[in-house]
Amino acid sequence: MKHLLALTALLVGATFANAQQFPLRSTSMLNPFQDHAAAAGSRECLDLHMGFRSQWSGFEGAPSTGFANLHGKLASNGPNFSGIGGRIETDEAAAWSCLSLSLAYSYNMKLASGARLAAGLGLGAFQQKLNWNGISLPDYQVADDPAFVGNSQFVAPLLDASIWYYDRDVYGGFTIGNVAQPAVAQVAANTRLRRYVTGTIGAQVELDGPWALQPVATVRGTSGVPLAVDLVAFLDYNSVIGVGVGYRNQSAVMAMLKFNVADYISVGYAYDWTLSTMNAASPSTHEFVIGINACDGRSHGAISCPAYN
Numbered sequence: 438m439k440h441l442l443a444l445t446a447l448l449v450g451a452t453f454a455n456a457q458q459f460p461l462r463s464t465s466m467l468n469p470f471q472d473h474a475a476a477a478g479s480r481e482c483l484d485l486h487m488g489f490r491s492q493w494s495g496f497e498g499a500p501s502t503g504f505a506n507l508h509g510k511l512a513s514n515g516p517n518f519s520g521i522g523g524r525i526e527t528d529e530a531a532a533w534s535c536l537s538l539s540l541a542y543s544y545n546m547k548l549a550s551g552a553r554l555a556a557g558l559g560l561g562a563f564q565q566k567l568n569w570n571g572i573s574l575p576d577y578q579v580a581d582d583p584a585f586v587g588n589s590q591f592v593a594p595l596l597d598a599s600i601w602y603y604d605r606d607v608y609g610g611f612t613i614g615n616v617a618q619p620a621v622a623q624v625a626a627n628t629r630l631r632r633y634v635t636g637t638i639g640a641q642v643e644l645d646g647p648w649a650l651q652p653v654a655t656v657r658g659t660s661g662v663p664l665a666v667d668l669v670a671f672l673d674y675n676s677v678i679g680v681g682v683g684y685r686n687q688s689a690v691m692a693m694l695k696f697n698v699a700d701y702i703s704v705g706y707a708y709d710w711t712l713s714t715m716n717a718a719s720p721s722t723h724e725f726v727i728g729i730n731a732c733d734g735r736s737h738g739a740i741s742c743p744a745y746n
Contacts, residue, residue, distance in 0.1 A: 461490075461492075461657070461665060461685075462488070462490060462502070462504070462724065463490070463667070463683070463685075463689075463691050463693065463707035463709055463722070463724050464488060464693065464705045464706075464707050464724050464725075464726045465637070465655055465667070466637075466639060466651075466653040466655070466669060466671065467486075467695060467703075467705045467726055467728065468486040468488065468504075468506070468726055468728070469601075469608075469610060469637060470484070470486070470506050470508050470522060470524070470541075471486065471504055471506050471524055471526070472610070472612060472635050472637065472655075473557070473599045473601050473610035473611075473612050473635070473637065474522075474524075474539075474541035474542070474543060474557035474558060474559035474597055474598075474599045474612065475543045475555040475556055475557030475599040475600050475601035475610060475612070476508070476520075476543070476555070476557070476599075476601045476610060477508040477509075477520035477521055477522040477541045477542065477543040477555075477557055478508060478509060478510035478511065478518060478519065478520015478521065478522070478543055478545055478555070479508075479510075479520065479543075479545070479553075479555065479601065479603060480508075480509075480510070480730065480732070481510055481732060482509065482510075482730050482731035482732035483507065483508075483509040483730065483731045484507070484508055484509065484728070484729075484730045484731075485505070485506070485507045485728070485729045485730065486504075486505065486506055486726060486727070486728045486729075487504070487505040487726070487727050488503070488504050488505070488705075488724065488725055488726035488727070489501070489502070489503050489504075489724070489725050490502040490503075490504075490722065490723070490724040490725075491722065491723045491724070492709075492722045493711065493721075493722060494721050494722065494723060498530065498531035498532075499530070500528065500529065500530040501528070501529050501530075502526065502527065502528045502529075503526070503527045503528075504524070504525065504526040504527075505524070505525050505526075506522060506523065506524040506525070507522055507523055508520060508521065508522025508523075508541065509521065509522065510545075516546075516547040517544070517545060517546050517547060518545050519542065519543065519544055519545065520541075520542070520543040520544075520545055520555070520557070521540070521541065521542055521543075522540070522541045523538075523539070523540050523541070524537075524538070524539050524540075524541065524559070524561075525537070525538050532567055533565065533566070533567055534565070534566050535563065535564060535565040535566070536563075536564045537561060537562070537563045537564075537595060538561045538562055539559045539560060539561025539562075539595055539597070540559070540560055540561060541557055541558065541559040541560075542557060542558055543555045543556065543557030543558075543601070544556055544557070550604070551604065552602065552603065552604035553602070553603055553604070554600065554601070554602050555600065555601040555602075556598075556599070556600050556601075557598070557599050557600070557601065558596070558597070558598055558599075559595070559596070559597040559598075559599070560594075560595070560596055561594075561595045562592055562593070562594055562595060563592070563593045563594075563595045563619075563630065564590065564591070564592045564593075565590065565591055565593075565621070566590040567590065591621050593619040593620075593621050593630060594617060594619055595614075595615065595619075595630075596615070596616045596617045597612055597613060597614045597615070597616060598612070598613050598616055599611060599612035599613070600612075605641075606640055606641055606642075607638075607639070607640045607641075608637075608638070608639050608640075609636075609637060609638040609639070610635075610636070610637045611634070611635070611636045611637075612634065612635045612636075613632055613633075613634055614632065614633045614634070614635065615630045615631060615632050615633060616632060618630060618631055618632055631659060631660070632659075633657065633658065633659045634656075634657070634658050634659075635655070635656070635657050636655070636656045636657075637653070637654070637655045637656075638653070638654050639651060639652065639653035639654070640652055640653075641673075647674055647675035648672065648673070648674055648675075649672075649673045650670065650671070650672055650673075651670075651671040651672075651673055651679075651681075652668075652669070652670050652671075653667075653668075653669045653671065654666070654667065654668050654669075655667040655669075663686070663687070664686070665685060665686065665688070666685065666686045667683055667684070667685050667691075668683055668684050669681050669682070669683035669691070669693070670682055670683070671693065671695075676697070677696065677697050678694075678695065678696040678697070679693075679694070679695045679696070680692075680693065680694055680695075681693035681694075681695075685709070687712065687713065688711070688712055688713055689709040689710060689711055689712055689713075689722065690709070690710045690712065691707055691708070691709050691710075692707070692708050692710075693705065693706065693707045693708075694706050694707075701729060701730055701731070701732070702727070702728070702729050703727070703728040704725075704726075704727055704728075705725070705726040705727075705728070706723075706724070706725055706726075707722075707723075707724040708721065708722070708723060708724075709721065709722035709723075709724070
């Protein structure tokens, strides 16, 4: 645990900069690698997750997000090993759309306590497009605004750094996204992608018989924007089916369902009831995620991480 605290302090020290944007997903506890590059290889087999989120359903121009990732463990002769993976995410909201691609590498160390601690990096690219035809200002032309330089798209590099800790009962991760804060002045002057942070901590509490309780907290933060805090309680039955409820501060109440349709395939669904003023026009958000892996849901090798149960 001392190793985890030391690495966390180093990463936190690198975050003193303005932040701009970060992804939101209600099923992130079922798919931690999408947020944390250091989770690459935390299963003994290849693991694939795909998902889609439709936010504020029925609202014209509402955000929609698609994501997918694949990661696995490299062969190792000792207690430590490396993991690699790839991630893709698409996002659309009104006139804006973006695509991000990244590759991830992690180094996974076995601690004296038997737990594991991994450090990881994600490196990729981010493309964002602006459809001028999707902007309607009857009394003003966007082209007349000197803040916009006229290009409809840009490509910027992405770099994120993270740590991931897990044992049989507890797991946690911390990631800094957009570490390099690349400038994106091609569309708007004096603009850049800002750093953001994502922190996750969860546990598995064994109950009577085949039941287990899995509490999870996720915090996402950028400067100038209130922290997004997700609190989730998930009740699992024999690693076959589970239900959960959650709360995102001042934003939504969540309900979740997960079940295994086969030893190697799991399906998750989340429904968000909007609590903000958006509720009047669009009260709900839907999110789906499918997991496919090369080993069954009860096999995790030396350590079983609750995030993948």
